[in-house]
Amino acid sequence: MKIHFDSGKNHLYQATPNNVVALLDYHAGHWLIDADDGKRPNANSLQSMAAFRPSHDPKPHLKATATEAHHIWAHPGPDTIRHLEAAVRGFKLQGSDPPQSWKECEDCILTKMNKQISRRTPDTVSTRPFERIAIDLVYLVPQGEECYNGDKYALHAVCQFSKWHEISCLPNRLKTTLIPAVFNLIEKIQRQLGYKYVVIIIRSDNEKGLGRDFAAACKSIGIKIETTAENTDEQKGLQEAAGRTIMQRTRALRISSGLPKDLTNELAVAAVQLLNTTPVHSLG
Secondary structure: OOEEEEOOOOEEEEOOOOOEEEEEEEEOOEEEEEEOOOOOOOHHHHOOOOOOOOOOOOOOOEEEEHHHHHHHOOOOOHHHHHHHHHHOOOEEEEOOOOOOOOOOOHHHHHHOOOOOOOOOOOOOOOOOOOOEEEEEEEEOOOOOOOOOOOOOEEEEEEEOOOOOEEEEEEOOOOHHHHHHHHHHHHHHHHHHOOOOOOOOEEEEEOOOOOOHHHHHHHHHOOOEEEEEOOOOHHHOOHHHHHHHHHHHHHHHHHHHHOOOHHHHHHHHHHHHHHHOOOOOHHHO
């Protein structure tokens, strides 16, 4: 449509300066549009072909080969790819079955981390979603670096029962930052996600920012705190495995997309969204 902004005369014009389609008024930091009905372009003509679709025309399925799906879902394993079509609405897997592994995938090779993590079943097993969650704080970028907006850490939570992930990117690990972030995650779980269940137990390590004040605040609303030894990743089990997976997917997205490292926080959020739409073997 070639709509242009004339900052001198404060209006929008189409193709040529004489063809004014809207007058603009600057107010409180925003440009307000007062369009002439006779000259206003058709709204549909401003939409891209991808965005414009008649309501009676059903949305086509997303179709991809096993290798393409491996890249789209941030490099999960072949077992996950085999279950995508059954678990994800609107997706069709094309071509041959996934290979036994993607040994030659350079992105996977670059993102793999080897560390012994506990897989022992907890003493108490959850019987419903979000009865027990595990939280952990991980570095988004190497120490001394930061993301484009100053974020350096990711606080993530994972449900033991459903394996649902939540994440919040933070600029520091101070008490005044961490405690509100944890309770914001709890509030999102209990309200925004629409679950009638409440969080009963939170498992975490002895993060300095989550000290006595955090324990007292949790106790006041009936939440029990379970702790693991500080700086002992092998004991964390669920939250350490979740954090490891999130950062692997984040690195895979960054490497395959070629995006800069200072967008790691946005990629981590995208990785969590992908994890929440990816089939989980332990859930069947």
